[in-house]
Amino acid sequence: MQRVGYLGPKGTFTKMAVDALFDQGSFVSFDSIPACLDAVERGEIDTGVVPLENAIEGSVHLTIDYLIHQVDQSVIAELTVPIRQHLLVHPDYNGEELTHIYSHSHAIAQCHQYLYKNYPNAELEYTASTGRAAEVVIEKGVHVAAIGNHLAAEENGLNILTPNIHDYDNNHTRFAVVQKTQRKLEVKDHPIATQKTTVMVTLPKDFVGALHQVLAAFAWRKMNLSKIESRPMKTGLGNYFFLIDVDQPYDDVLFPGVKAELEALGCTLKLLGTYPSYQLDIPSPVCQ
Amino acid sequence: MQRVGYLGPKGTFTKMAVDALFDQGSFVSFDSIPACLDAVERGEIDTGVVPLENAIEGSVHLTIDYLIHQVDQSVIAELTVPIRQHLLVHPDYNGEELTHIYSHSHAIAQCHQYLYKNYPNAELEYTASTGRAAEVVIEKGVHVAAIGNHLAAEENGLNILTPNIHDYDNNHTRFAVVQKTQRKLEVKDHPIATQKTTVMVTLPKDFVGALHQVLAAFAWRKMNLSKIESRPMKTGLGNYFFLIDVDQPYDDVLFPGVKAELEALGCTLKLLGTYPSYQLDIPSPVCQ
Structure with a gap:
């Protein structure tokens, strides 16, 4: 039986994501993002579910930085959940x-x-x-x-x-499903919104137009980017890496081509995961 | 006397930023980022100081989204503070x-x-x-x-x-100093690290290579970008805008040129502020 850990306790938005994704398994609640990812790293659980973007509980940067710097895990699915308070x-x-x-x-x-x-x-x-x-x-x-x-x-x-006392409609949180050793993910039946690939790109130094050159490698191949974010490298101010979401699954032609081109420019490219992106639709509750 | 509001209470990292920037003034503590920015909007305080990136207290997305969607204020300075826990x-x-x-x-x-x-x-x-x-x-x-x-x-x-029990060195938080009606900012004597300009760019639709074209407008003018981040537009999933930090002050030639070019592509460009970027250096405390 798969062992799934998540940022708890019961009743969090992360637990909503877990309930939406998994029918069966043993579920373990963790009180912080690092604690959950560490448990995946040590093999105590097979799968971790943590907030990735626009989170309520926990910092998004914390998830990204921990995945980049502290553990060696792959994103194997993501789920987008509407935030209704x-x-x-x-x-x-x-x-x-x-x-x-x-x-x-x-x-x-x-x-x-x-x-x-x-x-x-x-x-x-x-x-x-x-x-x-x-x-x-x-x-x-x-x-x-x-x-x-x-x-x-x-x-x-x-x-x-x-119901629905939040100031903005259309607010969503993205949750990442991560594994250390990639196992088959047995999730409930959801329509797949899109297939995504997330890569991390580092630049050799802070030179004018570097990012423009990086994006050119994707653009001329007509690979669409749905998100790009610069994050500090933790090696001092001004050193950034880029997290890039590409709107297509990893393949053996386009991505290796991008990687070779970027490496020729002195950049590095690391694959963080290629995965299905699910969307959860929650009906609005009736006032009691 | 200038009235300065900040995300409190006393002893927060935001208060450290306030103490580093201001010698004189009346200082008001707020218990949330929106409450602080609302007080600036209503004219109850002249200046607000809130976390902008990699924050400890409060969500960064909250600051950016509130500045974009809820209030009409300019960033007039930023201060980078090392995070030592x-x-x-x-x-x-x-x-x-x-x-x-x-x-x-x-x-x-x-x-x-x-x-x-x-x-x-x-x-x-x-x-x-x-x-x-x-x-x-x-x-x-x-x-x-x-x-x-x-x-x-x-x-x-x-x-x-x-002292220094944080897991990462070189962790910093950027704080934004914002005003509604731009007044002279009387800050303590700090070396100015750099002059920055932050703009918000929206794309007409999610078309392949759009961001690449946007960056081309900066790149061929040799304008260096120190940060770029995509954020959801709050009008539904998949609609993003981009926040771009340019490493130079606003001028009357290059920036209007970029704006005109982007508008010809169907994009919009909004100036969020052009401002000095200060850095705070804190000596490490001795163990007691």
Whole structure:
């Protein structure tokens, strides 16, 4: 049986991604991204699921930097999950004044305008995750609320007082599924949105137009890039590498051609993974 | 007197940036990035200081997205601060066992390997900021520690038990200084590392090689780019804009030329700021 680790506790957005991807397996919750990736590295779990972009719980840079610098793992799938934040209350709640609202700092910030308009007097209290915030409501009672997703409500027996209180629609988080030794990934039946390949490119030095030359190697082959991000190399300010998402699977002609061309320019190219990209569609919950 | 707001409380890395930049003024602490930027927007403060990249407290994406979508402000300076995390203990600490270690989740993650090796049995507890973690040590006593910077130690009367416990050297955070109505910025005497200009470029649609064409407009003018990042447009998946840092001040020839060329391609270019980039050098503290 596959052993899947994730950034927990129960009721986080990462757990939503795990539930959407996996039917069977043993599931292990970790309290930080490095702890989860270390467990994959040591072989304690087969598969790790961690936030990769626009995350609620945990820093995105942390995931990328840990994958680049600390472990030797491949991204074998990604899942995009829409971020819908709801105001969650105790099952006994009956219109009492809400004095405190709990959540992860990013979730509170994402609902900043809603809270400012509707609960200007409530104290905002920070927790390690949106899942943890939901647990606190059960402990504290009817005068407090949590901000979290519908899974956090279900897992803790809370009611959704107001759904969709986030300030932006169309906010999504990308989750990476990683493995050390590539095994077959048994996931639920999802339509595959696209096949992607992620590579890391380092430049020999900070020279004018270097990135332009790198992109030319992709552009003249008509390889479409869906994301590009520069990140510091950790060897001092001003030294960057580039993470590039290419909208096609790895192949034995185009990618090796790009690699050879870049190496001739003094660059390096490392493959971080070629993988299916899934999308999760969550129906909006009805107000209770 | 200038009114400066920042992501607080006292003892955060943002407050370190404020202390490094400003001699005089009235200083106001905010508990979230949106709250700070909203106060600038409403004119309650003249200047805001918020984390922009590789932040400890608060999400970087949150700052960028709020500047792009919610407010109309300019970046008028940036300051780069080295991130040095220390293990902070109560002034009465005398070798007692540390049962709990408090900090912001990002700071705990940044010291993950140190904690794993040295304090495998301590409970890790999360706070809204590294500054708040230091306050908790005063409240809880000698059996707990905090992870934070030297300012958090000073402000709260804590001792540094072990300095520099972060897993990576050369980790830095960039802070943005923003204003709504551009006023003269009276900062302390710092050597200016470089002059930068940040622009936002949107593409007409996700066409092959679009970014390559955009970069060509900079490359043939020999304008060096120090950072490029794609971000979702919030109008649905797959629509991206690009944030580009150019290593030179805005001028009336090159930048308008780039703008005109990009507009001819169906792109838009918006100036987010042209500003001095300062660097803060912090001497490493001695173990107490």
